[in-house]
Structures are given as structure tokens and as C-alpha cells.
Amino acid sequence: MKIHHRLRTKLIILFSIVTFIPALVTGIYAIQVSSKSLRSQALTTQTMQAKTLANNITSFLTNVKGDLMFLSQSPVMKDYLRANASEAESKRQALEQEFLAFSRNRRIYYQIRYLDETGQEIARVDSNSLTSRIIERDKLQDKSQRYYFKETIRLLANEIFVSPLDLNRERGQIERPFKPVIRYAVNIYDNKNNKAGIVIINVDANQFIKPLGNRRLVNHDGYFINHPSSEKSWGGPIDLDTGYNLQSEYPQWNLRILGQDGTLSTKRLTLSHKRVIVPGTFHNWTLIIQRDTQDILKSVIAFRLMFSLILIIAVLIALIVGWLLSARITRPIEHLTRMANAISKGEMISKSVEIQDKGEIGQLAHAFERMRISMLKAFDRIRQKST
Template sequence: MNMNSFIAKKKYILKYSIILFITLSLIFISLSSIFQYNIMNLKKQEIEKNENRIVRLEKDILREQIDNVISDLLFLSDSLDLYSLDESTYQDIAKQWKVFSDRKKIYDQIRYIDLSGNEIIRINYSDKGSHIINKSELKNKKERYYFKDSISLKRKQIYISKLDLNVEDGKVEQPLKSMMRLSTPVFDNEGNVKGIVILNYYAKYLLDDFGAISQNSVGEAYLLDSNGYWIYNKDKDKEWAFMYEEKKEISFKNEYPKEWSYILDNEEGTLNTKNGFYTFSNIMQIDTDSSKNKKLENIDIVFGEGNWTVVLFIPKDSECGVLFENDPFELLLNVLSNGKIVLLIILIISILFSVLMTMNKISKEKIKYFSEYDEMTGVLNRRAGLQNLNKQYTDIVNNGGGISICFIDINGLKDVNDALGHEAGDELIMTVVKGIKKHIKKSDFVIRMGGDEFLVIFVNLDIEEAENVWERINNEYKKINDEENRAYIVSVSHGIEECKFHHNEYIDSIINSADQKMYNEKREIKKGLTIVRKKQD
């Protein structure tokens, strides 16, 4: 047994390194995954809370602005009840509305239109202030969608148009003017509709507020109309696409069809898809409960083309988007990617610790080896050998089988030591042991009882079979004597005794019997035997 074998050391180091590395890595990856999952969950909850807060804030701010416009519309409508609404009063009304427009600064136009669609009063506002449009410049608007949608309204109904760009003479006005039109009917004393009041609300202020609030979102902020078109988007090429024939395919609805379908079915909520995480809410969830909305008490809102929706979108491939990734494989990859240095340290520690464990194992094996084996010959020493023999004996008693014990003694070892030196004596001992090992089975074993005495234990061989093996061993020695020109001859005496497993049979008595046979043979062999050969002149 070569305890210093590099191959053996390498095998143990590799084995322990792999086991330690896998064990420690699994512990690290498990703990890291749990820790990272919890951290990601906390961050995700914070982001969800932030996005929901921003959506609510966007909704409240925009609703507040629209509610204020509705209040202004009702004020102007109610003020008309003070007049008879004929040519004599139109000029007075126009002057009052001009003052109102200059104060508000948010209405591109304030108009009163009669049942035929004719503009009766129109106040235009610009950076230079408001001015009353001359009667000769007033137009008929009966073909415009907002007039058609408004003229059939009942008392206390407010019409809110879609949010679009202002169009003049069939073209989008430049620079762009985002407009929302709100209207309500005006009635005479008999309850008949006399006309409608229309406010052209300059929605730039509303959209500016929307953009300012959206800066606090970690994702992208969108304001969508009821058809899924972008009214607000940081990518300006996608805004107002429905106003241009060549851009009508550009919409949130077409880019994210599944998400849009879900948003249509729900007034507000969150949605996590393969594209990313969405937080959304309708803007105009008008509450007519007077306890919650005093401004709009008993008011019925009629939408021209539905509602608007604020959407905050966190793309999946963004820095925060990965927090909403539910794939455990992605989480594992993320842990491995972030933990490469730690895994390298674990590998180094595993190797170092494995080297120490291997050295300790080798040290223990050496101690065990030298406590059980004869250092020179590598066979079992007397103590360990007899323990093993007793164990074999007990096993065979319980389970069946047989044992033959061969007691051998090397003839003339002392003569070789005295005449040729201990190196030659050691060579003789090793030659004898090698000859035995060459011809016995793996289950057989050899015990060194003393300096030149050995036991050979033949497992499951009777005495005749054991003698046959011994004959082959002895022939090996004869071959050495005949073919090798050594200064000594190899000669061994032996005695074999078979265990009969009688009730009163003991191992010691069997060994003594074999020993006695060996001495009987030794007396015969030593007659005229010369171990050390004479030197040739």
C-alpha cells in the first residue's frame, strides 16, 4: 500500500472538493435566492405602491381640472338664464364672457350656438388676450361631431368630447392645439332647448400636469383615449396618431392587444405580462354622490367617445422590470450572475479544505496501516492478523465454510543475516512473502507472527487444497534458487492444519498444531541443509 500515491491524493481531493463545493454552493444559492426574492419582493411592493400612488394622483389631478371646467360651463350656462337671449343681449353676454376668458386663460374658445348650429357668440383667446369675434366671422357648426352630440342633451347633462387636436379648414392646426370640448344645453322658461354653450378647453395645461406628475414613475407614463390611442407618450411620434391617416395603425391597442383588452374590462388595477408590469385607471369615474362630489351634484356626464385611461408601464427588460419576473429560472440566473465572486471563493475554500481533509485522511490511514500491517512486508501484523482470523472463524461458524491455517518458518534467516547482512535477510523475507502473495486468493491473507514466522490463512480450502497451493508456492522458491544466482537459497518449512469446527476447538490449538507440523518438517529439511552458498573461487 503506497500511502504517498499522488493519484490517490488527487482522487480524494477531487472527491471532497466536489462534495464541499456542491454542498456550500447549494446552501449559498438557496439562502441568496430566498434573500434576493425577499428583497425583490420588498422593492416590487414599493414600486407597486409608488405606481398606484402616481396613478391615483394623475387621476385626481385630471379629474379636478375637468371638474373645474364643468363648473365653469355650468356657471356660463346658468348666467344665460338672466337674459332673454336676443340680439339686444348678445353683446352684453359677449363682454362678460370676454372678461371671464381673460381671467381663466385656459379656454381657446367660449361659444353659444343656436339650434341651427350657428355660432351666436364666440370668444377667442390667444397670448395677447381674448377678443369677441365679429358677427360676420361667425360660422355654422351643425356638421361638427360635438354639435351633433350636444344638441340632444337634456337638462343637467354635460357632454365631454374626445381629446384631440384642433382642426381648421380640414387640417390639423399648427402649432398643435390639444382640445377638449365640453358643452351643455340652454333652456327657455318653457323647458325648450334654445342652444348650447361650448367650452374649447386648451388641454395643454392638463397634459403638462400629467407629464410633470409622471416624472415620479419608474416606468413609462401613457394617457390613452377610449380607442387605445396615445394622447400622451414620451415618444412624440406615437401621440395623436388617430389624427393622421398615415399613422392610424400606431396605437397602444395594436402594440399591446392583450393588455388593452384587459384594461377595457377593468376600470383600474395592475397587470403583469411578458411585456412588463402595468398600473392603470380610468380618469373619469364620475361620482354623482353629493357627499363625495359637491361640484357635480345631480349632474349627468355624457362622453363623446368614452373615457381616458392613465397607464404606467414598466418594461420587462428595464432595471425595475426584472423585479416582476416570476420565472424561478431567471431568478436563479440572476443569483448565479451576481454571486460569481462568492462561488469562486467557495470553490477555493472547498479545495483548500479538501486538501486538509485529504491530508488528515492520509494521516489517519497511515496510523491505521502501521497499527495493523507489518511495515516491511505489508502483511497483517500479529495483533491485527489474529483479530481478523478470529472474525473469519466466527463468520464461518455462523454462516458455514472452512479455513486451513498454514504455519511457515523461513529456514536459515539468522545465517543469512550473520553471513550476508540484514539487507540480504530482508530480501529473503520479502522474497518469501511475495511468493506467497503470488499464489493465494484475494480472500486469503498472511500474518507475520514474528521475525521469520508467518501464518497463511486459506479461506474455504480444506487441507488437501491448501497443500496444493503450498506446493505451487514452494515451486516458486525452487525456481528462484535454480535461476537466480543469489548468495543464499530460499527455504521455508510449513505445517497446515484444517479447522474442523468441533465444539471444543480453539484457534490457538489449531495454530499450535500447524506449528508443530512445521517444526517436524523443519527438522527433516535442516539435515544437511546449507542456506548460505559457498563462494566460488
């Protein structure tokens, strides 16, 4: 008998088809649904990370705004503004001490200064994040020609000046190592409600830039404040003037990214971009998290491989179980077939049929055994009549 005609082969094929097709369809569907879910989860995680970092920057600058308002309206400042000529120096020194204590406590400001209505520095504290010191009076400078003084002194009461985020300069030269600075300033008024100058604080922007790591931060003009490649940062005309900007990096996506929230993806890379609100200004920055699309899909690919392996193992187990079950079903039938062939040739008629099965195969074996016994009795009767 050819192998494909055997009952065992047919049962194995049938069992394999019944097992493999549903498993394959279910597996493909599960892989598609789970892969989509894992990809969506990865993108959501990246988007939430961008949102958290953007909110951290906004929260940081909101606290800076609060510090500025406190310093401009503190009792020590009001005492100085009310002081007469004989008290002025002692009150000025008290103001310096307040600035010093504030600088040491906060550790996020390069400078805290009070400039009078002419632009002359009256009190100034400098810090390098480790130590803070009062600048001697003979070293205080006239800042009347600096843009931040001119723009702040023109503002109305309680309006806040926020400078562009740029690299700090000393004597017209950019400091090295770079010191990114953003300045917050506000007008102050004497007891007659006349402008009495400004309070200005220079914020150490590294405090919120360094935690970004290799994430990109872009200012409202499209120039990088932070970039994984340091030579691509600070390309604006007021800084290094390299000209490298958002359009240079993403020419096809420039307008879709700047100042907006969203996600962009290609086969090569995936971007999550989030608008960063800068308190005190109408300008917004943009935070960008970029990852290789393949990195995002690693978990998806790993899941597909694992699920495929599990599916293959399951099918192999099903085939083995099918082979064992088919063997259990067909082995007694094959035994009975051999017995029948032997008996038809006059052989093994005296050998009893022993099959331990309580199902239909067992009933068939019992019927076969009864037939064999009947045949033996018939042969015995024939012999007796012939003798």
C-alpha cells in the first residue's frame, strides 16, 4: 500500500490542516494587532517624554518669573527706594546681602542686579553656580546702552522683559566655555510711583538645557539651542552665526515642526515635537525627540520573532501529538489487517486477537476474535465429518 493511501497518513494530514490553518490565521492576526499596539505605545511614550521635558522648562522659567517679582517688590528693595541720602549706602548694602543670600539659595542665576533709572548698576551679585559674590561698587558698570535696559525701561508697570536665549558675552566676546543665558527684567517704582530703575536676573540656562541630553531644542527663529552635535547649536546671528537651523536639519518638515505639537515618521526616523511655552513672552520654543524608526520597532520585531517561534513550536507539538494519536488509532487496525491476511491464508488462525481498547476499535477486535473462534469451530466440524 502506498504511503499516501494509508489511514495513518490521512489522519496526520487532516490533523495538521485542522491545527495549522487556525493557528496560522490566529497568529498572523495577533502579530498584526500586537505590533500595531506596541508601535503606538512606543510613540505615546516618546510623545509623553517630550511633553514632560517641555513642561519642566516652562515650570523652571515660571519660577524664575516669580523670583524676579519677589526681588523687585521685597521689603529690602522698598526700604532702599524710601531711604534718604544718609541711609542710602546702608540700605544699598542690605540690598546686596539680600541678592547674595538669594543667589546662594537658588544657585541658578549668573547675575542678580539692580540698575537705577539711568542704567547704572547699583547692586550686583555674580555666581558661577558654586560660589556667589558681591561685586564691589567701584566695579559696577553703566548699562544704559544695553538693549535689555532700553527695552525694559520702556515697559509699563508689571510688564516683564524676557531676552532671547543666547550665549553670554563679556566685553563683547562670547564667553568660553559657553554660558547660555536668558534674562528676565522688570521695572520698579518708588513711593511716588516714579520709575526707579529695573531688577534684572541672568538665568543659567544650562540648568534646563543639560537635562535634555541629546534632545533638540529650537528657539522661535528656528535655531538650535541644544543639539546632539554641539557644532550645530547656537547657529543664530546673535550667537555663533553659522546659519545652521531647523530648515537645514529637516528641510521638508521645517514649517510643520516649529512651534507646534505632533509626531512625524518615516522608515528612517521618527520625531516627536512639542511646543515649549516661555513665560513672559509670546515666543515659543520647540522641543524635538528624534529616534531611528528601527529602534522604536525593536520591541515589535522582537515580539514578532518570539511569537513566530512559539507558533512554530506549537505546530510541531501538534504534529507530534497528531502522529501519536493517529498511530494509536491505526496500529490496532493495522494489526487486525495483518491477522485477517494471515487467517485468509490459513495462518495464525490459532492465535487469539488481543487488543486492549474499550472503544470502537476494541469492539472490532472482539468481533474479529469471535469470527476467528467461529472459523476454528467450523474447521473442526469439517475435519470431524471428513474423518
